[in-house]
Ligand SMILES: Cc1ncc(C[n+]2csc(CCOP(=O)(O)OP(=O)(O)O)c2C)c(N)n1
């Protein structure tokens with residue numbers, strides 16, 4: 597079962613195990629950060645929990661030597677795949693001067709690390725989108741073999757920055773992968789009150805690019821669609837919009853109380869179907885010695 601699926605995608609056992617390890621590392625780091633926050637040791641947490649599969653699946657489909665990633669605040673799985681370490685992330689959580697992201701000056705989640713082509717972003721959501729489009733334009737003008745990968749939430753796909761960036765990338769056929777991490781909420785606002793379209797990916801047609809919605813709890817499916825998008829970009833065929841559907845398992849941040857706007861059993865249900873459990877099943881029997 598599992599072996600056939602990843603082998604069919606050209607992924608070795610070692611590669612897919614590395615994906616799993618990266619997802620688990622992200623989950624464990626995030627859980628630890630909540631404990632540190634509640635113990636009064638670190639000031640703020642904004643979580644990847646529930647989105648690791650989409651993040652790691654996507655990042656593994658990119659070229660870690662050439663491509664640029666413009667992550668948003670939940671993308672621990674992306675930055676760990678692109679070379680950031682657990683120590684780097686903890687240095688950020690503790691706001692230490694050695695934090696590679698900003699020397700402890702920015703809030704956690706503002707990822708940036710030049711040596712790994714992780715491009716830093718601003719706090720206003722979606723500002724990373726036009727940056728990704730600009731880097732792709734520069735790459736095209738300089739005839740470089742690169743794609744840019746930019747992520748943002750479904751709520752953020754309502755910002756002008758997304759629409760302007762997507763339009764420009766579509767018109768100029770730029771090698772950009774736009775990945776919406778649809779976790780069903782923008783702070784307290786559920787999807788139905790954010791977007792009138794059935795799917796965020798429906799917006800792609802307006803910008804002359806393919807749009808695909810994928811199960812964000814399935815890292816191999818996300819890998820597949822992002823790999824196809826990267827291949828299209830490298831071949832000069834232009835951008836792609838990917839929507840990875842998952843569920844935000846934590847409150848919006850350590851400063852939010854989600855009990856005021858969603859029922860605990862809704863969260864519990866998605867916890868059971870979340871990526872951590874999915875992958876545990878995927879690897880059961882094969883690497884059960886863990
Ligand atoms: C331009 C702008 N408006 C509002 C905010 C405050 N804000 C931060 S995160 C957020 C919700 C974003 O939701 P979504 O895009 O779905 O991402 P998620 O947090 O669910 O991953 C808001 C409104 C902001 N940072 N920037």
Ligand SMILES: [Mg+2]
Nearest residue numbers: 749750781782
């Ligand atoms: Mg959201």
